[in-house]
Amino acid sequence: MMAVKVKSREILQMVTAYPLGKSVYDLQKEMGLPSIINLSEIENVFGCSAQVKNHLTHQLDHLFTYPDGSARLLTTKLAEFLNVKSDQLFIGNGSDEIIRLLLRAFLNAGDEAVMAEITFPRYKTNVTIEGGRPVLVPLIDGTHDLDRMLASITEKTKLIFVCNPNNPTGTIVEKKKLEHFIAKVPEHILIVLDEAYYEYATSEEYLQSVTYLKKYSNLVILRTFSKVYGLAGLRIGYGMMDPYIASELNKVKEVFNVNQLAQAAAIVALEDQKFRLECVERNEEGKHLLESELTKMGYPFFHTQANFMMIHTGQPGDIVCRELLKHGLLVKSGAALGYPNAIRVTISSMQDNHYFIKCLKNIEKRNGGVS
Ligand SMILES: Cc1ncc(COP(=O)(O)O)c(C=O)c1O
Numbered sequence: 102m103m104a105v106k107v108k109s110r111e112i113l114q115m116v117t118a119y120p121l122g123k124s125v126y127d128l129q130k131e132m133g134l135p136s137i138i139n140l141s142e143i144e145n146v147f148g149c150s151a152q153v154k155n156h157l158t159h160q161l162d163h164l165f166t167y168p169d170g171s172a173r174l175l176t177t178k179l180a181e182f183l184n185v186k187s188d189q190l191f192i193g194n195g196s197d198e199i200i201r202l203l204l205r206a207f208l209n210a211g212d213e214a215v216m217a218e219i220t221f222p223r224y225k226t227n228v229t230i231e232g233g234r235p236v237l238v239p240l241i242d243g244t245h246d247l248d249r250m251l252a253s254i255t256e257k258t259k260l261i262f263v264c265n266p267n268n269p270t271g272t273i274v275e276k277k278k279l280e281h282f283i284a285k286v287p288e289h290i291l292i293v294l295d296e297a298y299y300e301y302a303t304s305e306e307y308l309q310s311v312t313y314l315k316k317y318s319n320l321v322i323l324r325t326f327s328k329v330y331g332l333a334g335l336r337i338g339y340g341m342m343d344p345y346i347a348s349e350l351n352k353v354k355e356v357f358n359v360n361q362l363a364q365a366a367a368i369v370a371l372e373d374q375k376f377r378l379e380c381v382e383r384n385e386e387g388k389h390l391l392e393s394e395l396t397k398m399g400y401p402f403f404h405t406q407a408n409f410m411m412i413h414t415g416q417p418g419d420i421v422c423r424e425l426l427k428h429g430l431l432v433k434s435g436a437a438l439g440y441p442n443a444i445r446v447t448i449s450s451m452q453d454n455h456y457f458i459k460c461l462k463n464i465e466k467r468n469g470g471v472s
Contacts (some may be wrong), residue, residue, distance in 0.1 A: 102263075107122065112229065112230060113125065113230070113234055116226060116230055117228070117231055119222070119223075120437065121204045122133050123309035125326075127138050128426070128431065130471070131424060132427070134429050135429070136429060137426075137429050137430070137431050138429060138430050138431065138448055138449070138453050139431045139447075140430060140431060140432050140447040140453070141431045141432050141433040141447070142333075142433075142444075142447045143268065143298075143328065143332075143407070143408060143446065143447050144158070144328075144331070144333050145188050145328060145329060145330070145331035145380060145408070146447060146449045146450060146453070147331065147379075147380050147383060147450070148331050148332070148375035149330060149332055149366070149370065149376075150330070150369065150370055150373040151259070151367045152373045152374075153332070153369045153373070154256050154371050156365060156366070156369045157362055157365065157366055159359065159381075160362055163234075163361060164361065164362075166305070166361070166461060167361075168356050168357050168359060168360050168361035168364060168367060169364065170356045170357050171302060171357075171363075172192040172364050173247070174368060175192060175364045175365070175367050176190050176192060177369050178368050178371055178372075179192075179278050179339060179367075179371065182227075182371055183302030183311060184294070184359050185187040185341055185343065186316065186344070186346060188344040188348075189314065189317070189341050189342060189347065190266060190339055190340070190347065190360050191270055191339065191340045191342065191346075191347045191350045191351070192337065192338075192339050192358075192364070193337070193338050193340065193354075193358065193359065194324040194336045194337070194338075194341065194358045194359055194363075195325065195336040195337065195338045195339030195353055196297055196324065196327075196339070196340070196354075197223055197336075197338070197352075198222060198294070198321040198336075198338070198358060199323055199338060199339075199340045199350070200227055200293070200295075200323070201223075201227045202350045202353050203260070203291065203321065203340075203346075203350065203352055204227045204228055204230075204231045204233065204260070205353045206346075206349045206350055206352065206353045207230065207259055207260060207346075207349070208228065208231045208232075208233045208259050208260060209232075209233075209259070209292055210231070210232030210233065210258065211232065211233070211234070211237050212233045212234070212257055212258070212259040212260075213234045213235075213255060213257040213258045213259065214228040214233050214234070214235055214236065214258070214259060214260040214261070214262065215236045215237060215250050215253045215254065215258055215260070215261040215262070216228075216236070216237060216238070216261070216262040217237070217238055217239075217240050217245050217246075217250075217262075217263075217264065217267065218238060218239045218240060218439070219239075219240050219243075219267075219269065219270065219438065219439035219440070220240075220245075220262065220264045220267055220268065220269075220291050220321060221262075221264050221267075221268045221295060221297075224262045224293075224431075225237070226365055226436065226465065227305060227344070228260075232256070233259070234446075236253050236258070238250045238253055240267070240270065240272075241263055242272075242403075243267070243270035243271075243272045243403040243411065244267070244270070244272040244273075244274060245263055245267060245272075245274050247263075247274060247279065247281075250263075251282060251285055251286070254286070254287070254290065256427070258290050259290060259291065260289060260290065260291045260292075260293060261286060261291070261292050262293045263279070263282070263292065263294050263295065264295045264297075264409040265295065265296060265302075265307075265308070266292060266298045266301070266302055266405065266406040266462070268297065268298070268407070268409075269409070269411055269435075269438040269439075269440075269445050270403045270405070270408060270411050270434075271403055271405025271406060271407040271409055271411060272403050272404065272405070272406070273300075273302055273304060273306060273307050273406045274308075275306050276305075276306050276307065276308045279308045279310075280308060280313075283313055283320060284316055284317075285405070286319065288317075288318065288319050290319060291319050291321055291346070291350065292317070292319055292320050293321045293323065294310055294320065294321065294322045294323065295323045296310065296323060296324050297323065297324065297325045297327070297328055297338075298320055298322050298328055298329075298406070298407035298408065299380060300328065300377060300380075300381060300437070301328070301329060301384055301406060301407045302406040303350065303385060303406065303453070304406050305379070307406060311341060314341055314343070314379075316343070318343040318345075318364040319343075320342070320343075321340055321341070321342040321346060322340065322341045322342070323338065323339075323340045323342075324338060324339055324341075325337070325338035325339070326338060326339075326363075326366070326367050326370060327382065327416040328408065329377050329380050329408070330370040330376075330377065331370075331380070332363065332367065332370060335360070335362055335363035335366055335367075336359075336360070336362070336363060337359055337363035337366070337367050350462055351389065353401045377414075383450070383451075384408045384448050386451065387450070387451065387454045388405060388410070388447060388448055390451065390454050390455070390458075391410055391446075391448065391457075391458070392404075394458045395412060395458075396460065397467065398401055398458075398461070400412055400413060400414065400415075400461075401413040405448075408447060408448045409445055409446060409447045409448060410441060410442055410445070410446055410448060411435065411438075411440060411443055411444075412445075412446065413440070413442060413443045414435075414442055414443055414444055415442060416442060417434075417436065417441060417442060418433075418434035418435035418436050418440065418441060418442060418443050418444045419434045419436050419441075419459075421444050422444060423432040424460075425444075425457075425460055425461070425464070426463045428456075428460040428463070430456070430457060430460055432444050432445065432446045432447075432457075433445040433446070
């Protein structure tokens with residue numbers, strides 16, 4: 102290799118690439134396992150709607166054309182579905198892209214962005230890349246501390262992220278508290294309410310935020326087709342916001358940011374609400390099973406309103422992960438997520454959930470339980 106003379110932007114010295122880890126295929130080969138159940142990424146283990154799959158086969162003849170850069174058809178359908186205006190919507194290459202574009206458009210170097218200390222890591226990374234300063238507020242029992250987040254606002258604050266339900270803890274903020282918070286944040290500061298797991302949140306305490314868009318022009322709500330709709334591989338998400346904010350995002354996006362198959366799939370996914378409801382129901386069943394079994398075993402966990410669960414294992418998450426992998430189960434160690442003695446597991450089919458509990462009991466027997 103020749104010595105590289107070019108240098109990237111100085112700010113990138115403070116950024117590390119997202120740790121993607123080994124592929125399931127490589128792990129399977131390395132461990133000599135016949136198969137692996139992947140519960141480490143938060144995906145919809147039930148896949149996507151059969152109607153979507155069927156529809157996509159008919160889309161293949163159109164692959165030679167560029168996608169609609171304004172995603173007009175999907176925007177119209179979504180506007181109807183959500184009861185918002187089309188110009189309040191922005192469609193992104195995953196909600197991940199919208200997070201990046203919001204910062205690109207609204208954060209100046211030196212500005213501050215307030216967020217939970219343990220939350221979706223892309224907020225912090227993108228704020229840093231744009232030359233901003235992430236202001237991290239510790240969670241209380243896995244939940245956003247909205248009072249402290251309010252108190253962290255300075256004259257430099259430009260954005261606040263609230264991840265509801267929060268990744269990686271799965272917790273939500275109480276309705277009343279969030280309502281109060283939205284009302285208190287000054288109008289010139291963007292509130293980015295990340296609702297990637299919105300559809301899974303069944304609690305009465307979960308705020309139905311869309312109606313607040315009418316009253317608060319600084320509110321941005323992010324959702325995605327990656328989770329309950331099972332389209333993570335196609336990369337498509339959306340944001341609801343004031344038309345001015347959407348118009349600014351349009352200035353900084355790639356022209357054809359959302360591919361054609363993703364747009365077509367999202368339209369059909371929206372039409373098949375039966376599939377979505379079934380997934381939520383199955384997730385609820387799985388959640389109840391895990392909660393009851395873990396309680397019997399004495400394993401503390403955060404009460405989740407999403408399709409994953411953070412479980413305190415009382416021993417290093419890395420070790421528990423390694424042991425589970427020997428049984429063909431891939432889960433995420435809490436070590437990389439701010440909880441070294443925990444694991445994060447995707448709620449799965451009943452069969453997989455039972456298997457997970459069985460393996461956890463097995464490990465407990467050998468290593469001695471929760472301390
Ligand atoms: C809280 C949260 N926001 C956003 C995203 C990004 O989702 P998308 O696939 O839409 O980019 C994720 C993905 O895991 C997430 O957990």
